[in-house]
Amino acid sequence: MSGPLGGLDPIAVRRAVEATLTEDLGRAGDITTAATIPASATARLVIAARQPGRLAGLQLAQAAFAALDPSIVFAAELVDGAKLAPGAVIARVEGPARPALSAERTALNFLGRLSGVATATAAYADRVAHTAAKICCTRKTTPGLRVFEKYAVRCGGGANHRFGLDDAILIKDNHIAVAGSIEAALDGAKAYIGHLVKIEIEVDTLEQLDRVIAHGGADVVLLDNMGPDLLREAVARVGGRMATEASGNVSLETVAAIAETGVDLISIGRITHSAPTLDLGLDVAVG
Known part of the structure; x- marks a missing residue:
């Protein structure tokens, strides 16, 4: 899963993820998920690309799920720096449904933002x-x-x-x-x-x-x-x-x-x- 230079500093990753989850969960947590999803429910989820680009940020995405429940399995199918085609499976996520759904937006925000930067850079590097x-x-x-x-x-x-x-x-x-x-x-x-x-x-x-x-x-x-x-x-x-x-x-x-x-x-x-x-x-x- 690690990309260029072996990946990111895990301390920096943890701090950023925790701050972002705190911002998103607020004072009462994910009340939508708590109200609609049984505590015992599990989920199998897939993160996929919807447009072509270049991948970056897998460590942050994995850390977002792990921060809410370490038992969630995050299985990356690609590595940072990989070229993405529409529909390409980036990672599979499986485990308790409530924390997995609560971590979704934080994980995707990091992945989408960093993959956007990597994609923009690649366009120039190719030229x-x-x-x-x-x-x-x-x-x-x-x-x-x-x-x-x-x-x-x-x-x-x-x-x-x-x-x-x-x-x-x-x-x-x-x-x-x-x-x-x-x-x-x-x-x-x-x-x-x-x-x-x-x-x-x-x-x-x-x-x-x-x-x-x-x-x-x-x-x-x-x-x-x-x-x-x-x-x-x-x-x-x-x-x-x-x-x-x-x-x-x-x-x-x-x-x-x-x-x-x-x-x-x-x-x-x-x-x-x-x-x-x-x-x-x-x-x-x-x-």
Whole structure:
């Protein structure tokens, strides 16, 4: 069932699932299920795809059922990262009916949201598969779900950018403006960090890029809102001295041309902040 990099941190999964179930069950619990389903009833259920896509979030779905009743059997038929066709069986769920039905929406919300992110990422990754460029996410994630959405990006064939403000330095235009110059911002960053922390700096023009290179460069240069011709020239000027990342208004229609300029990375906020939820369903098993 585990997907890329062996899956998710079980502590993070448990906390997220418990918070979501608490939100859904409220003060009195699932009164619909309690009123209509005998306490002794059991159920056999199937989670299936209703549209094509890429799967992510199985651990969260399993944890939702287990949190309400550990005796519920969650048997995954696929693994995270798997391609989904309409009707594909994702998992089979069997056990006490009341907790299984009460956990349904939490399980599907996580699965649908993360599979949507994985599906959006895969669409971009497929468009650049003929190049060496990697599709990356950003910090434009759903509050509280970042670690899961970044995992879903990997399930879709993408790569992760920094997880937060504390794991890498990214000098953007506002930092440069307040610091006073590109050179001052780079000097401050290099004096502040330890040897394991990487530095990335954003530039909008080739002139700014030349200043970065002349001042010793960084680990990565973010080439913001540049068209293919400027990107190609920027990659040539960098000459492999830094990793190059393209960003800004990237779409499915433009991503291949951007990748073909030779950039190493293409960061896209919309694979997380605008990914539609994948339509999945949970139904009573027949037969």
